Amino acid sequence: MRSISEPEAAGVAVSSLDRRIAGLAALAVVIHLAEAALPSPLPGIKPGLANVVVLYALLRHGLQVALWVGLLRVLVGSLLLGTFLSPGFFLSLSGAVASLAVLALMHRLPGLSGPGLAVPAAMAHVMGQFLTAYVWFIPHAGLFHLLPAFLTAALLFGLAGGLAVNRLLDRGLAREGRA
């Protein structure tokens, strides 16, 4: 017999989609926290491993799950790090919104796999953050001198993340084929 979760006991219906979103979002949040503790040679440059989970969610379960996972990651991650509504939170949010928008537009294009989606999404993430930083926090043209370095990192990490998603999906399909 399946155990009844707390929300169910409280009379809230929990669908299998909810469980899937919660599981993937929890994974993304944990990766987000672990990454926040990593030192970086240039403040703000991060591998963005949590977004690997978002892309996996998109390719495996569709846009709706990916949007939930991507936004929950930012919200819950900021609550746990204590940065909710701080500048860092808004930078994080604008990056996530920009990359999710690019994913939403591009995931219907034929012939693209992980890297073809992850690289544009990572670069959109950086540009969304720079736009917010420029409009709101540092209205100085000098800010954009950092952009090429950040975009280079985005391209490399996006490529690596996209290839990782391809591996994950291939393995998942292989396992299902054997089962």
Add this chain to the structure above:
Amino acid sequence: MTRRYGLTRGDRWVLSAALLALAAAWAALGGDEGGMALVTQEGRVVARLDLERPTRLTVDGPLGQTVLEVAEGRVRFLSSPCRGQLCVHAGWLSQGGAFVACLPNGVAVRIAARSERYDAINF
């Protein structure tokens, strides 16, 4: 979809476009945007220098004469009567928004930027 090195044909197209955009971003970095330098003496604007027109400007301050030099789209403090000489050692300015001041003699130079609201917000 067939993949070589983990990339589909579509991925390779997207990756090529991304590399092009990246090269353009690096190339745009080299371009200067300067244009005008605003010279102030104790807060009052004493001159607007066109960086494309080589010239020298002498500004009088409480310590004496500060000499500014404009050449090749850049501006610098050529000499200053102050003790620290920080302004002179700051060297050439060419980027929009760049700023150097000689506090002892009250002279400041800033290259006009497109927007001048504030430097940054921090929490």
